[in-house]
Every structure is written in C-alpha cells, then in structure tokens.
Amino acid sequence: MQNTPSTQNIALVTGASSGIGQATAERLAQAGYKVYGTSRRAAPAGRRGFEMLPLDVTSDDSVDALVQDLLRREGRIDLLVNNAGFGVAPAGAEESSLDQARAVFETNFFGLVRMTRAVLPQMRRQQAGRIINIGSALGFLPMPYMALYAATKHAVAGYSESLDHELRTLGIRVVVVEPAYINTPFEANLLPPDAPLEVYREARTGVEKRMKEVLVGADGPEVVAAVVLQAARAARPQLRYAPGLAGRMRWLRRFAPAGVLDAGIRRDLRLQA
Numbered sequence: 001m002q003n004t005p006s007t008q009n010i011a012l013v014t015g016a017s018s019g020i021g022q023a024t025a026e027r028l029a030q031a032g033y034k035v036y037g038t039s040r041r042a043a044p045a046g047r048r049g050f051e052m053l054p055l056d057v058t059s060d061d062s063v064d065a066l067v068q069d070l071l072r073r074e075g076r077i078d079l080l081v082n083n084a085g086f087g088v089a090p091a092g093a094e095e096s097s098l099d100q101a102r103a104v105f106e107t108n109f110f111g112l113v114r115m116t117r118a119v120l121p122q123m124r125r126q127q128a129g130r131i132i133n134i135g136s137a138l139g140f141l142p143m144p145y146m147a148l149y150a151a152t153k154h155a156v157a158g159y160s161e162s163l164d165h166e167l168r169t170l171g172i173r174v175v176v177v178e179p180a181y182i183n184t185p186f187e188a189n190l191l192p193p194d195a196p197l198e199v200y201r202e203a204r205t206g207v208e209k210r211m212k213e214v215l216v217g218a219d220g221p222e223v224v225a226a227v228v229l230q231a232a233r234a235a236r237p238q239l240r241y242a243p244g245l246a247g248r249m250r251w252l253r254r255f256a257p258a259g260v261l262d263a264g265i266r267r268d269l270r271l272q273a
Contacts, residue, residue, distance in 0.1 A: 008034040010074045011232075014057055014115060015039065015084030016050070019184030020134060023221035024081055024228045025050045031229055033079065036070060040084070057084045057111030067118040076126055079232055080119050082112040083134040085152070090207040091193035092200035093147035100194045101148055108152035113159065120172070127171040132231055133160045134224070137180040137246040141253045143265060145200075145207045153178070161239055175231045175239065180246040181211075181218040206270050219244045 011028045015021040016037025025037040026049055035050035040057075053069070056062040070077060085108040088096055096104075112133055123129030138146055139153030157176050164174035196204075227243040242250045252261055266272070 008032065009078040010070070010076055011035045011079040011081065012070060012077055012119070013037045013050075013081040013083060014055060014111075016052065017041070020179070020182060020221040020224045021081075021083040022048075023225040024083065027222070027225035027229050028079070028081075028232070031233075033232075034074070038066065038084070055084075057115055058106050060114065063114050063118050067122075071122060077119050077122050078126075078129060080115060080129075080131045081134065081228060082115055082131065084111055085134070087146070087149040087190050089190035089192050090145040090204050090211060092145060092197065092204065095193035095196050095200055095204070096148055097195045100191070104148050105152055105155070108149070109155045109159070112156060116163070120167075123172050124170055129172045130232055130237070131160075131163075131172070131174045132228055133174070133176045134228075135160070135176045135178040135240075137178050137242065137249050139176070139178050140240075140242075141249050144269065144271065145204055157240065164239055173237050175237050175241065177224060177227055177231060177241045177243065178246055178250075179219075179224045179227075179243050180249055181214050182221055182224060182244075183215050183218040184221050203271060210269050 009032070011025075011033040013021055013025040013028070013035060014037075016025040017039035021037065025035045029035045029049035037048070037050050037052045038055035038057075039052055040055065053066060054062075055066045067077070086104070087108075088100065088104060116131055119129070119131070123131075133156050135156045136149070136153040138150040139157040142150040142154075157178070160174050160176040167174060193204075223244045227241050231237050231241055252264075256264075
C-alpha cells in the first residue's frame with residue numbers, strides 16, 4: 001500500500017557516497033528536503049543527514065526497484081539529481097576499447113536516461129518535479145585526452161535541453177549543472193585506459209600531471225552543491241548552470257576567437273602547438 005504523500009519535498013541523489021553527490025545530498029537535507037542518496041557499492045560508515053540506498057544505474061531492475069520502493073515510502077518524488085558517473089584517466093581516444101567506451105556511456109548517459117524514465121511517470125502524475133543533471137564543463141568545452149568523458153557530457157547537455165522543452169508544459173523542469181575542475185575523490189578514481197599506446201604516453205602523462213596541479217587549488221564539491229540547491233529552488237531555472245571556474249570557461253567558449261581559445265587550451269596543458 002502506498003503511503004500518504006510526504007509534506008516534505010522528496011529528493012533522490014544518485015552517486016551520493018562521496019564528492020559532489022554527497023555534498024549535494026547534505027546541502028539539500030540542510031535546506032529542508034527529505035533526501036535519499038544512492039551508491040552502487042556499500043557506502044562508507046559515517047553520520048549523514050540523509051538515508052543511503054543501494055542502486056546500480058546500469059540495471060533496469062535495480063532502478064525500477066529503487067523508485068518503486070521510494071514511492072511506497074513517500075508517495076512522491078519532487079527532485080532527482082542525476083550525479084552517478086565515472087571517467088577514464090587522461091588518455092588518447094584511441095587508447096580506450098569500444099567496451100570501455102560503452103561502459104562510460106552506460107553509466108554517465110544511459111544511467112541518467114534510465115533514472116529519468118523511471119521517475120517521470122510519477123512527476124507527470126504530480127504535475128510537478130525537477131530533474132538536475134550533473135554534467136561538466138567538458139560538455140561545452142572539450143579538452144584533449146578526455147574525449148570519451150567529454151562525449152558523454154555533451155550527450156547529457158543535449159538530452160537535458162531537449163527534455164526540458166518537452167516537459168515544461170507538464171510542470172516539470174530539467175537543468176544541467178556543468179562544473180569544471182572540482183577537488184573530489186572522483187578525480188582520484190579515474191579508470192586507466194584499457195588499450196594504452198606508446199605513441200600517446202608522453203602527452204597523456206603530461207596532461208594527467210597538469211590536471212593534478214590544477215586540482216590542488218580547485219573548488220570543493222560544496223560549490224556545486226550550492227548551485228544545485230539554487231537550481232532546485234528557482235521558480236524559473238536556467239537551462240544550464242556553470243559554477244565557479246566553469247563560468248569563466250563558458251564565457252571564453254562564447255566570446256574568445258576559436259584560434260585563441262584553441263591555442264590557450266594547448267598551452268595550458270603543455271601540448272605542442
């Protein structure tokens with residue numbers, strides 16, 4: 001039997017065991033949402049302001065079971081934050097097999113689509129809801145040696161904007177938040193390429209070293225969490241938000257001459273002109 005709908009706004013945050021997901025879930029809970037976080041693996045022990053539930057976003061059965069369980073508990077879902085994802089360490093696009101490419105898309109893009117499809121029927125019944133997708137600055141400004149991750153985040157951005165147009169008249173809004181470098185455990189757990197080639201080794205190593213240098217002084221995940229809360233509460237949300245450094249990157253993408261931007265990227269990553 002379905003419970004009486006909760007008087008609190010119910011938020012579901014995927015990939016909430018650490019990093020951006022955990023910071024977002026905590027910020028939403030502090031703001032008065034009743035938050036459920038998810039993790040594919042058992043979440044580490046610790047005090048949280050929200051409940052953690054097991055979820056594999058690559059599994060139809062796991063996603064459907066989680067959403068149905070949440071609806072039995074609360075009767076509604078007001079906010080979905082699609083954060084679960086992973087990346088491949090800096091590598092030439094050629095250095096990842098098709099299987100690895102499919103795995104990245106299965107989590108970063110199709111997992112997001114799967115979650116969205118699972119919650120939309122309830123949001124349509126409510127005639128209200130908000131979906132916030134965590135993208136990346138690489139979704140509007142690709143960088144070399146991160147081609148697969150950038151491709152998934154371009155897909156997330158395109159899907160989000162199209163879906164928002166479709167759902168507005170039903171009382172549902174879709175937003176994509178696109179941070180740049182964020183100092184989180186995510187960056188320390190990137191998968192190595194599964195088909196490495198010697199021809200890319202020097203450049204790959206240099207890009208990875210440069211990324212680690214930048215991350216030392218990068219914003220923490222709370223910067224993204226604050227923007228997610230802003231997007232969740234906004235009466236008329238923007239389609240895309242670029243927190244922190246990403247805002248400056250978006251400005252450069254829009255206004256800087258293409259040749260200047262291209263040269264700047266290569267210079268910053270210590271790549272030959």
